[in-house]
Amino acid sequence: MINSEETALSLNESDAAEWQLLLYIAGQTPKSIKALSNVKKYAEEHLKGKYSIEIIDLLKTPQLAEGDQILAVPTLVRRVPEPIRKIIGDLSNEERVLVGLNIRPLK
Amino acid sequence: MQETSKTHNTPNNFIFPKAPTGVEGLDEITEGGFPKGRPTLICGGPGCGKTLLSMQFLIKGITDYDEPGVFMSFEEPTADLSLNVKSLGFDLEQLKADKKLVIDHVRVERSEIEEAGEYDLDGLFIRLGYAIDTVKATRVVLDTLEALFSGLDNQAILRAELRRLFHWLKEKGVTAVITGERGDATLTRQGLEEYVSDCVILLDHRVIEQVSTRRLRIVKYRGSTHGTNEYPFLIDEDGISVLPITSLRLDNEVSSDIVSTGVPGLDDMFNRGGFYRGSNVLVSGTAGTAKTTVACYFADEQCKKGEKVIYFAFEESPQQLVRNMKSIGIHLDKHIGDGALLIHSSRPSLNGLELHLLTLRKLIKEFKPTTIIIDPISNLINVGSEHEVRSMLVRLIDMLKYNNITAMFTSLSKQTDTFRPDLAEESVSSLVDTWITVRDMEGMGERNRGIFIIKARGMGHSNQVREFIITPKGIELLDVELGPEGILTGVARQSNEMNKKLSEIKLQSELDRKDREIARKRKVLEANIEALRNEFESAEEELSLLKATEAMQEQVALNKKQK
Numbered sequence: 211m212i213n214s215e216e217t218a219l220s221l222n223e224s225d226a227a228e229w230q231l232l233l234y235i236a237g238q239t240p241k242s243i244k245a246l247s248n249v250k251k252y253a254e255e256h257l258k259g260k261y262s263i264e265i266i267d268l269l270k271t272p273q274l275a276e277g278d279q280i281l282a283v284p285t286l287v288r289r290v291p292e293p294i295r296k297i298i299g300d301l302s303n304e305e306r307v308l309v310g311l312n313i314r315p316l317k
Numbered sequence: 318m319q320e321t322s323k324t325h326n327t328p329n330n331f332i333f334p335k336a337p338t339g340v341e342g343l344d345e346i347t348e349g350g351f352p353k354g355r356p357t358l359i360c361g362g363p364g365c366g367k368t369l370l371s372m373q374f375l376i377k378g379i380t381d382y383d384e385p386g387v388f389m390s391f392e393e394p395t396a397d398l399s400l401n402v403k404s405l406g407f408d409l410e411q412l413k414a415d416k417k418l419v420i421d422h423v424r425v426e427r428s429e430i431e432e433a434g435e436y437d438l439d440g441l442f443i444r445l446g447y448a449i450d451t452v453k454a455t456r457v458v459l460d461t462l463e464a465l466f467s468g469l470d471n472q473a474i475l476r477a478e479l480r481r482l483f484h485w486l487k488e489k490g491v492t493a494v495i496t497g498e499r500g501d502a503t504l505t506r507q508g509l510e511e512y513v514s515d516c517v518i519l520l521d522h523r524v525i526e527q528v529s530t531r532r533l534r535i536v537k538y539r540g541s542t543h544g545t546n547e548y549p550f551l552i553d554e555d556g557i558s559v560l561p562i563t564s565l566r567l568d569n570e571v572s573s574d575i576v577s578t579g580v581p582g583l584d585d586m587f588n589r590g591g592f593y594r595g596s597n598v599l600v601s602g603t604a605g606t607a608k609t610t611v612a613c614y615f616a617d618e619q620c621k622k623g624e625k626v627i628y629f630a631f632e633e634s635p636q637q638l639v640r641n642m643k644s645i646g647i648h649l650d651k652h653i654g655d656g657a658l659l660i661h662s663s664r665p666s667l668n669g670l671e672l673h674l675l676t677l678r679k680l681i682k683e684f685k686p687t688t689i690i691i692d693p694i695s696n697l698i699n700v701g702s703e704h705e706v707r708s709m710l711v712r713l714i715d716m717l718k719y720n721n722i723t724a725m726f727t728s729l730s731k732q733t734d735t736f737r738p739d740l741a742e743e744s745v746s747s748l749v750d751t752w753i754t755v756r757d758m759e760g761m762g763e764r765n766r767g768i769f770i771i772k773a774r775g776m777g778h779s780n781q782v783r784e785f786i787i788t789p790k791g792i793e794l795l796d797v798e799l800g801p802e803g804i805l806t807g808v809a810r811q812s813n814e815m816n817k818k819l820s821e822i823k824l825q826s827e828l829d830r831k832d833r834e835i836a837r838k839r840k841v842l843e844a845n846i847e848a849l850r851n852e853f854e855s856a857e858e859e860l861s862l863l864k865a866t867e868a869m870q871e872q873v874a875l876n877k878k879q880k
Binding site: 307 | 421423424425426429430431432433434435436437438439440441443444446447465469
């Protein structure tokens with residue numbers, strides 16, 4: 211189970227992390243659970259120690275959907291570094307997630 | 318709301334619940350509006366007014382029916398939308414401030430989005446749901462869902478999600494309008510929306526002979542009857558207005574009042590002394606047969622009776638018309654000053670037929686006339702095809718009848734030997750109630766004007782062709798003059814009158830002569846009688862003399878015997 215606040219706290223040790231990621235979900239659906247575990251896995255693998263993940267449940271805070279232009283869920287948003295990037299889906303395709311986050315250029 | 322409660326109370330008299338659109342004319346065609354609580358699709362090509370129609374639906378819902386709304390735009394940013402419709406007099410900012418309207422711009426940027434795995438559009442649903450809940454919206458517009466397809470790759474998901482969106486909207490009970498771009502073979506690019514919508518409206522923008530006409534058609538409407546034709550519509554400073562080609566019924570009220578034609582003598586040609594109020598009169602004729610004069614007489618007469626008249630002049634400017642009519646003793650300027658008469662002049666080619674019709678409608682709405690005159694209606698033929706003109710006239714006449722406005726149209730007919738109606742007349746002749754023709758009658762080196770009635774619905778009328786002359790005092794209908802070969806006009810009439818006079822004089826002198834002869838004869842007779850009587854008297858005298866003599870002789874003889 212995901213507890214959004216707890217997770218955010220546990221991962222977000224410094225406010226100005228080098229990589230600030232937001233994961234938008236709508237309730238505890240299999241897709242959102244899968245997406246969260248995926249993003250955690252990739253972050254640990256590639257961005258260890260320099261990232262924060264915030265989880266926003268739109269069922270609880272629907273007003274936040276407009277700000278980041280969220281259409282699809284789950285959506286992973288890279289706030290920092292600029293520019294803002296969005297990856298939608300359950301993030302099961304690692305290759306595309308990494309390309310989307312610009313972590314490792316596709317070669 | 319009213320409609321729904323009605324359906325509960327009277328199940329036998331079911332009325333399909335509808336949300337009025339507030340778009341002039343559209344509610345008539347849809348018989349009340351879009352299906353309430355269900356999705357409606359508005360589709361069409363670029364620039365045909367999809368966004369505007371949906372926006373108008375939303376804004377009218379707020380202002381006229383107190384139904385708050387949500388506008389979800391996938392294409393235009395909020396600020397642009399506000400600005401675009403501001404020119405139409407809609408103030409979105411104010412409505413937003415009043416918590417009646419939410420505008421949400423959903424930006425789908427392909428370059429920003431990477432797809433990695435399964436997803437759904439719950440984000441969109443939540444956003445929409447949140448917006449609906451903030452203002453308690455009952456009307457929702459999604460403009461244009463197409464943008465999703467260009468922004469996202471996974472078509473299969475999108476299609477499934479769109480289907481879910483439509484159901485979700487229905488469940489929410491909001492009256493939704495979805496716009497869609499027109500596809501090649503299908504109504505929309507995805508070929509999906511038209512099947513899941515309960516009502517589909519197709520907009521179209523066609524240019525025929527350099528004149529563009531926007532048209533609207535209801536492709537489907539589940540659970541309700543609707544007009545099925547293509548209806549032209551207009552976008553002007555008041556937004557969209559749809560002009561039904563014909564009203565769906567022919568059941569306008571009729572009046573038995575009679576209005577005078579204003580032309581002395583012409584009234585007498587109608588059994589009831591004029592036109593019915595609310596009827597349409599066509600005055601047709603070739604060039605220079607005084608159609609305009611007849612029309613102005615009618616206008617003048619109506620103004621004098623205290624009616625309000627609009628005169629649509631497609632040939633002359635108001636000033637020119639006023640001046641020209643002064644020459645025959647009609648002072649239109651006085652009526653203009655009194656506010657009883659409005660002369661509206663414009664060139665027929667100024668704008669398309671539909672705009673002309675709209676101008677007419679607007680002026681009629683503002684001025685509220687009881688009589689209108691269109692001079693000449695045949696000039697509108699230049700603007701559109703015969704068919705279009707006819708359909709416009711049908712709508713015009715319907716509108717006039719509906720408002721019980723007496724209308725007079727003049728129509729220029731081409732000079733033909735048979736003087737039977739040509740195109741212009743044919744297109745209106747079956748629509749009008751009364752048809753008067755003014756025509757040239759040529760002969761003996763001159764041209765005379767004649768007027769006659771071709772038809773007058775619901776009224777007997779004279780069958781004569783009456784000659785009329787126009788003098789500085791105005792129109793004068795002359796008495797019918799019959800010659801050996803029919804009706805006489807002009808010089809023939811004059812020479813006929815001269816002949817008549819001559820023969821009258823001749824006859825008179827003949828009579829006098831006969832009288833004198835008789836008198837003479839009587840004198841002779843009397844003289845003869847006198848002579849005969851004298852003769853008789855003398856014979857009688859002689860006889861009595863003889864008798865006396867004989868008696869004397871007898872006496873003498875008797876006396877002799879006694880002695």
